[in-house]
Amino acid sequence: QVQLQEAGPGLVEPSQTLSLTCTVSGGSISSGRDYWSWIRQPAGQGLEWIGRIYIGGGSVIYNPSLKSRVTISTDTSKNQFSLRLTSVTAADTAVYFCAREPILSFGVIVTSGFDYWGQGALVTVSS
Amino acid sequence: EIVLTQSPGTLSLSLGERAIVSCRASQSVSSSHLAWYRQKPGQAPRLLIYGASNRATGVPDRFSGGGSGTDFTLIISRLEPEDFAVFYCQQYGTSPLTFGGGTKVEIK
Numbered sequence: 001q002v003q004l005q006e007a008g009p010g011l012v013e014p015s016q017t018l019s020l021t022c023t024v025s026g027g028s029i030s031s032g033r034d035y036w037s038w039i040r041q042p043a044g045q046g047l048e049w050i051g052r053i054y055i056g057g058g059s060v061i062y063n064p065s066l067k068s069r070v071t072i073s074t075d076t077s078k079n080q081f082s083l084r085l086t087s088v089t090a091a092d093t094a095v096y097f098c099a100r101e102p103i104l105s106f107g108v109i110v111t112s113g114f115d116y117w118g119q120g121a122l123v124t125v126s127s
Numbered sequence: 128e129i130v131l132t133q134s135p136g137t138l139s140l141s142l143g144e145r146a147i148v149s150c151r152a153s154q155s156v157s158s159s160h161l162a163w164y165r166q167k168p169g170q171a172p173r174l175l176i177y178g179a180s181n182r183a184t185g186v187p188d189r190f191s192g193g194g195s196g197t198d199f200t201l202i203i204s205r206l207e208p209e210d211f212a213v214f215y216c217q218q219y220g221t222s223p224l225t226f227g228g229g230t231k232v233e234i235k
Contacts, residue, residue, distance in 0.1 A: 029131035047172065047215060049224040061210075063223040064128075097171055101219065113162030113219055115183060 002026040004098050006121035012092075013127050018085040022098030022118055023078070026104040030076045032056030035101040035111065038072060039084045040094040041120075048094075052101065053081055088125045129154055129218050131227035139235040146203040148230045150216035155196045160220030163192055163201045166229075167212045175214075176201065206232070 008020035022036070022122050029036055037052035051062035055070045071084040085092060099114035130153040138146055150161070159179035164172035173181040176192035179199055189204045203210055211234050216227040 046228050047183060047217075047226040047228070052168075052224075065223070081221050099171075108158070110158065110178075111160070111219055112177040112181075113164075113174050113182070114172070115174050115177075120171055 002100060002116045004100065004116055004118035005094060006098055006118045007125070008121060010122055010124060012088055012123060012125050014089055014125055015087055017062075018083070018088050018092060018096075018123055018125070020083045020098075020121055020123070021075075021080050022082070023080050024100075025079070026055055029074060029079055029081060030055050033103055035103065036072075036074075036081045037101060037113070037114065039097045039099055040092075041097070042091075042094040042114050050083065050085075050096075090125050092123045093123065095122050097121075128223055129156065129221055129225050131216050131218060133214075133216060133227035133230045134216045136228070137231045137233060139163050139233050140206055142208065146201075146232055147205055147207055148201040148214050148216075149225050149234075150194075150199040152197040152199070152218060156199070156218045157220035159217055160197055161192075161194070161199050162217045162219060163190075164215045164217065165210070165212050166208070166215065169232070172215060184230070203232075213234060 003025045005023045005028045012018045035052045038050040053060045069086045074081045097120045100116040101111050104110045132151045134149045135181045155188045161179045163176040166172040180192045213229045
């Protein structure tokens with residue numbers, strides 16, 4: 001059973017950098033069979049995809065709305081992937097989720113949506 | 128960016144009733160890369176349907192999905208207590224991946 005767990009500071013000051021890690025157990029982020037994403041959800045609002053990383057091809061893509069401030073990276077030795085979001089404001093206050101998107105077919109890439117999610121980490125931006 | 132519009136915003140129904148949620152895309156969703164999720168308060172979303180009509184592992188058969196192109200539907204044939212929650216559609220065929228605004232199913 002794959003499990004994902006977010007970790008990081010729950011409070012970040014405005015203009016500082018938000019950093020979260022997602023530890024994956026029950027599966028390897030290096031298998032090359034999955035995309036690994038970050039998604040966030042402000043309180044009482046909908047879901048916003050932040051970006052994803054694919055270790056098999058070494059590719060990372062970001063939501064253009066956040067691209068200038070976001071970095072997603074991996075630490076394969078720890079089976080983790082991470083999120084850094086710079087220059088945060090109160091608008092970045094949200095629950096941050098990490099999630100897995102399995103690749104079903106490689107000829108023409110077919111995936112299946114996010115099948116495993118972390119429980120979510122609330123990050124509040126405030127001084 | 129593909130904008131997903133869900134309707135209705137809220138559904139007021141009773142246990143055992145049928146729920147129909149619609150999701151309309153601003154442009155065609157490639158290869159029917161459309162998923163549905165259920166989110167209960169304080170929890171992460173749970174994948175219900177992928178590829179527009181395929182039930183995810185362990186999802187009860189009261190959930191079904193359909194549609195293609197720009198119009199998709201989630202049907203819950205008989206509402207159970209755990210189905211009073213918020214449902215989201217999501218397209219994952221075109222970057223940026225996007226979600227609909229959500230449909231809340233509440234007890235009538």
